[in-house]
Amino acid sequence: MTGAPAMLDNKLVKWVDQRLPIFTMMQHSAIDYPTPKNLSYWWNFGSLAGFMLVVMIVSGVFLAMHYTPHVDYAFASVERIMRDVNYGWLIRYIHMNGASMFFIAVYIHLFRGMYYGSYKAPRELLWWLGIVILLLMMATAFMGYVLPWGQMSFWGATVITNLFSAIPFVGNWIVTLLWGGFSVDNPTLNRFYSLHYLLPFVIVGVVGAHIWALHTTKSNNPLGIDIKGPQDTIPFHPYYTAKDMFGVGVFMVVYALFVFFAPNLLGDPANYIPANPLQTPAHIVPEWYFLPYYAILRATPDNFIGSWMGFTLVPAKLAGVILMFGSILLLFVLPWLDTSRVRSARFRPIYKWVFWLFVICCAALTWAGSQPPEGPALWVARLGTFYYFFHLIVLMPLIGWFERPLALPKSIAEPVLSGGKA
Amino acid sequence: MRAPVRTMASVALAAAFLLAPVLPARAIEDVVPPHRHWSFQGFFGTFDRAAAQRGFQVYKEVCAACHQLRFIYYRDLGALGFNDDEVKALAAGYEVTAGPNDQGEMFKRPGQPSDRFVTPFPNDQAARAANNGALPVDLSVVVKAREHGPDYVYALLTGYGDVPKDAPKDFKLQPGMNYNAFFPGHQIAMPPPLSDGQVAYADGTKADVPQMARDVVTFLSWAAEPEMEARKEMGVKVVLFLIVLSGLLYAVKRKVWRDVH
Numbered sequence: 164m165t166g167a168p169a170m171l172d173n174k175l176v177k178w179v180d181q182r183l184p185i186f187t188m189m190q191h192s193a194i195d196y197p198t199p200k201n202l203s204y205w206w207n208f209g210s211l212a213g214f215m216l217v218v219m220i221v222s223g224v225f226l227a228m229h230y231t232p233h234v235d236y237a238f239a240s241v242e243r244i245m246r247d248v249n250y251g252w253l254i255r256y257i258h259m260n261g262a263s264m265f266f267i268a269v270y271i272h273l274f275r276g277m278y279y280g281s282y283k284a285p286r287e288l289l290w291w292l293g294i295v296i297l298l299l300m301m302a303t304a305f306m307g308y309v310l311p312w313g314q315m316s317f318w319g320a321t322v323i324t325n326l327f328s329a330i331p332f333v334g335n336w337i338v339t340l341l342w343g344g345f346s347v348d349n350p351t352l353n354r355f356y357s358l359h360y361l362l363p364f365v366i367v368g369v370v371g372a373h374i375w376a377l378h379t380t381k382s383n384n385p386l387g388i389d390i391k392g393p394q395d396t397i398p399f400h401p402y403y404t405a406k407d408m409f410g411v412g413v414f415m416v417v418y419a420l421f422v423f424f425a426p427n428l429l430g431d432p433a434n435y436i437p438a439n440p441l442q443t444p445a446h447i448v449p450e451w452y453f454l455p456y457y458a459i460l461r462a463t464p465d466n467f468i469g470s471w472m473g474f475t476l477v478p479a480k481l482a483g484v485i486l487m488f489g490s491i492l493l494l495f496v497l498p499w500l501d502t503s504r505v506r507s508a509r510f511r512p513i514y515k516w517v518f519w520l521f522v523i524c525c526a527a528l529t530w531a532g533s534q535p536p537e538g539p540a541l542w543v544a545r546l547g548t549f550y551y552f553f554h555l556i557v558l559m560p561l562i563g564w565f566e567r568p569l570a571l572p573k574s575i576a577e578p579v580l581s582g583g584k585a
Numbered sequence: 586m587r588a589p590v591r592t593m594a595s596v597a598l599a600a601a602f603l604l605a606p607v608l609p610a611r612a613i614e615d616v617v618p619p620h621r622h623w624s625f626q627g628f629f630g631t632f633d634r635a636a637a638q639r640g641f642q643v644y645k646e647v648c649a650a651c652h653q654l655r656f657i658y659y660r661d662l663g664a665l666g667f668n669d670d671e672v673k674a675l676a677a678g679y680e681v682t683a684g685p686n687d688q689g690e691m692f693k694r695p696g697q698p699s700d701r702f703v704t705p706f707p708n709d710q711a712a713r714a715a716n717n718g719a720l721p722v723d724l725s726v727v728v729k730a731r732e733h734g735p736d737y738v739y740a741l742l743t744g745y746g747d748v749p750k751d752a753p754k755d756f757k758l759q760p761g762m763n764y765n766a767f768f769p770g771h772q773i774a775m776p777p778p779l780s781d782g783q784v785a786y787a788d789g790t791k792a793d794v795p796q797m798a799r800d801v802v803t804f805l806s807w808a809a810e811p812e813m814e815a816r817k818e819m820g821v822k823v824v825l826f827l828i829v830l831s832g833l834l835y836a837v838k839r840k841v842w843r844d845v846h
């Protein structure tokens with residue numbers, strides 16, 4: 164699009180670039196990259212998630228220098244980091260709250276994609292890679308939470324690894340493999356530590372592919388229409404670099420408020436009790452970002468799928484596990500469940516509202532997941548679970564089919580011209 | 586050979602999984618401890634040094650008979666306002682087991698500031714044996730490890746009494762247990778640790794139970810988060826810096842975007 168990058172004026176840069184064109188590549192994908200000029204602040208959360216990934220890896224590497232992955236020392240080593248390592252408390256609170264901030268960024272990023280139809284053709288693979296990142300993040304955060312070896316670390320690990328035993332035939336084998344023995348114990352802690360160090364780098368790789376796909380299909384935008392020509396775009400730098408930097412600034416203010424003034428607000432106090440395999444805590448609750456799935460897991464009634472005449476087709480536990488994993492896996496087929504040809508909810512008078520019902524549904528599931536599965540909370544979990552799947556499987560295809568979308572603007576550059584009439 | 590072990594383990598864990606959500610239904614509902622004002626709360630809160638020093642005295646003379654504080658070193662007391670000589674003298678007042686020496690024997694020597702707080706019992710089993718089978722928990726992080734932190738510990742220490750008349754019929758105090766209005770389940774193995782005038786405060790503060798409870802909770806809150814003051818102090822600077830930075834970045838963004846429309 165543009166000529167030779169200006170930085171190639173430098174002899175050394177040019178020498179390198181002729182042998183390995185990394186400067187040309189940078190110029191191409193971080194500077195010239197043509198970006199729709201109308202992106203809103205909702206588009207900041209992608210770069211914020213990337214920022215958090217870097218923060219997690221850097222803080223994690225420093226934690227790893229002082230952490231001891233052994234059931235007898237893990238808890239004490241984390242306390243030692245908090246008390247005796249210079250600024251250890253800072254590093255740990257950055258990492259601990261960083262996981263929450265990472266999920267906040269990614270969840271907003273994901274809902275943004277759902278509102279503006281960013282998963283639809285031609286961005287299906289981009290969307291898939293995003294879900295793969297989410298799954299990897301969940302695995303990473305789950306295993307990271309086990310490392311401090313508090314009560315919730317231990318019992319969370321016990322409950323979640325046990326879910327795999329519901330899988331027919333191979334279930335018990337998988338569980339033994341995860342444990343490295345016959346219960347959550349030292350081998351479990353060791354393998355989780357190893358994987359907790361590994362997976363973030365796998366995420367980096369998938370993020371690379373995610374961005375590669377993005378730069379191939381180009382960014383979606385609030386209007387959800389294609390880029391028609393150069394008049395619709397601006398170069399990524401300096402426009403979006405400046406905007407993303409501002410986003411990072413504001414995001415860091417919120418992050419810092421947690422780290423410095425409420426570092427344990429999002430955590431469970433019980434994780435400051437050393438793990439005790441002989442004492443089950445009253446409530447076993449995962450971190451907040453897992454609560455919706457936890458609610459879905461525990462929502463299935465005992466007689467969910469056919470328990471006639473003493474014959475159980477799918478046991479409640481297995482049904483819960485299927486629904487829980489299904490709630491995420493279903494997102495893979497969202498591009499085909501959504502039958503609307505229009506991407507942006509801005510031009511979809513019905514979906515626009517139904518989308519917010521879905522957000523409320525996820526919030527309700529989050530709440531229900533934090534409560535013991537009884538009374539009203541159980542019913543919220545059941546209704547929420549039902550609506551979650553109803554939304555994706557029934558409403559998405561149906562609404563796309565009968566909804567009459569508003570007229571789309573002709574192009575990003577002249578939205579008002581055609582948006583008004585028609 | 587191993588199959589039965591595996592089966593038993595799976596059954597036990599499956600039971601734990603299935604029962605976990607059922608168990609919390611207790612005989613008596615947990616009580617939310619009343620909220621109190623603490624000097625160390627809020628954006629600029631700091632530990633009341635005098636209270637923390639008195640609290641240390643309560644810990645030392647009362648709680649230390651049963652509870653350890655294994656993450657704290659004598660040197661850490663400097664942060665509460667004790668000077669170096671006082672810390673040295675305090676540490677020297679304890680006997681620590683060190684070694685082995687050249688002969689391969691453990692020996693006793695006076696404590697040093699670099700030693701951890703000595704523990705009342707050699708191991709958990711001994712601690713249980715001396716306490717009716719119950720384990721006096723390590724108090725280093727207990728304030729962080731309980732819902733409602735300082736409010737809860739205060740309520741616990743001041744919440745002893747007789748079983749109330751309106752307690753459910755099936756509530757029976759087990760032998761060796763004590764009624765406590767705030768402990769989950771309302772039976773606690775810890776006997777009421779505080780009684781009026783139990784310690785003699787050097788600064789003349791009247792040592793009644795609420796006062797001692799307040800002081801020891803302040804001390805334990807410090808023990809749980811010794812970094813708190815440094816953290817908040819740094820936090821104020823970092824947050825102000827980030828707000829200014831964000832303002833500048835916004836100005837830059839505006840300037841860059843001026844010509845786009």
Ligand code: HEM
Binds near residue numbers: 227359
């Ligand atoms: C995707 C990025 C990552 C996520 C979401 C994540 C998440 C977590 C979480 C939730 C914890 C538990 C924190 C706590 O409650 O104490 C944790 C602990 C830990 N993580 Fe990570 N982590 C990430 C990357 C890394 C990396 C790359 C490393 C090592 C290079 C690392 C090393 C550690 C260590 C040593 C601990 C134990 C110390 C502690 O519990 O504070 N993490 N991580």
